Amino acid sequence: MVSNQTKISPEFIQNAARVLKTLGHPDRIKIVEYLDDGEKTVGQIHRELEMLQPIVSQHLKVMFDRGIVINRQEGTRFFYALANEFIFKILDCMADAQEKIRNGAWTFESQEN
Amino acid sequence: MVSNQTKISPEFIQNAARVLKTLGHPDRIKIVEYLDDGEKTVGQIHRELEMLQPIVSQHLKVMFDRGIVINRQEGTRFFYALANEFIFKILDCMADAQEKIRNGAWTFESQEN
DNA sequence: GTTTTATATAGTAAAAACACTATATTCTCT
DNA sequence: AGAGAATATAGTGTTTTTACTATATAAAAC
16 A cells, blocks of 8 residues: 655644644543543543543643644533544554554564663 | 544553654654655755755654664665654545645644644 | 765754642532 | 532643754765
């Protein structure tokens, strides 16, 4: 399979870079993955993923600001959800890559440390 | 279309985070995209993408260390190429997302600045 | 052997990201 | 009104990233 040849536009590159960089944090990947099956409250994330509550809020704020998650308030709770399919696609992409690597179909070597 | 439900393993998350974060830089996305149709020398990248040579080398070093690109030497030249299909897939993913967003099929709003 | 060309590396100042503690805000319930 | 729960925000020290200039290295050409 050959790679898509669509040219990526300069404006989009800025956005994409921002999103990729933001997703490039283990905790945030975990959060995004956890949100994959539907909206969750801050508390759920905090308890389920065993992260400090302010850390969770901070990650969610960053991801909200960058268009990765959306939220809605219900009383004192905030429900967060993935904002768009781009995020789903990247998750798919990662899960897929993981499979291929596990299979030995791909290799994925890091050279340092 | 529903998202892939494969669970992402903790070890893989570390790698994925590293790669995504590394790709989350406009210059590096441009370089990776430029490498999409085959290996290129540092000088080609430098001239074609109009980036300072040490910047290019620096980006390439980071990407090499993180398993995103590979290289081979030929005389005084170094040819760099994408290291594996994970990178291709992410590129595809981005190009795809760009299309959908351009179409208006998705929205992608950034909330800040 | 000296000069050019191509690339890498060092050094560094500025900016951004991170992790964590403490505190504020806002609802809800009584 | 007061207490408790859920979440956000402030403040801060530390680490990482980034951008850039200057310099080193190594092969090629003359």
